[in-house]
Amino acid sequence: MSFPRIAHVALTVTDLERSVPWYRQLFGAEPVLDEDTGPFRHVVWALGDTLVGLHQFPDGRDDVPFDERRPGLDHLSFACADKAELAQWAARLDELGIRHGGIVEAGYGLGLSFRDPDGLPLEFFAPPA
Known part of the structure; x- marks a missing residue:
């Protein structure tokens, strides 16, 4: 049995209204999904076989800036x-x-x-x- 490919990546952002246009330009594509799930809203792009999503939580913590030295995403x-x-x-x-x-x-x-x-x-x- 081989290890499966990465299906999707979800990044938490502070402001979808700022991030969606930025990623839209970067990817050169429109999102395939924009949905409010209740606990969070997410916007998703299909890039080849991988989905890349942006999540925004209504109770997000934007008082702590990203630091790749903390455990989590590098x-x-x-x-x-x-x-x-x-x-x-x-x-x-x-x-x-x-x-x-x-x-x-x-x-x-x-x-x-x-x-x-x-x-x-x-x-x-x-x-x-």
């Missing part, structure tokens, strides 16, 4: 084929006015890191050249 990474594709995403982020750290090479691969409006760390990643 970052969410999107797969790219190679350095050329990373360069295309760097140019796209520039077009959108999204600050990023440039393409960084390491022994395990190449990354292009940036943050969403809540400071959640995101990355485009390619295997080593």
Whole structure:
């Protein structure tokens, strides 16, 4: 039996009205779901075989900023084929006015890191050249 693929990722945000347009531009797509479940509202995109959702809780805690050094999420990474594709995403982020750290090479691969409006760390990643 092999380990299953990742089906979805859900990120908690402080303000869907701010985050949904930002992610809509980043993904270049409309959400496939926008639903208030009662305990939270979520907006979801289908990116290939993976769903990426944003959750906002009515009693959310926005007084504590995100810190990847605390247990929990460190970052969410999107797969790219190679350095050329990373360069295309760097140019796209520039077009959108999204600050990023440039393409960084390491022994395990190449990354292009940036943050969403809540400071959640995101990355485009390619295997080593």
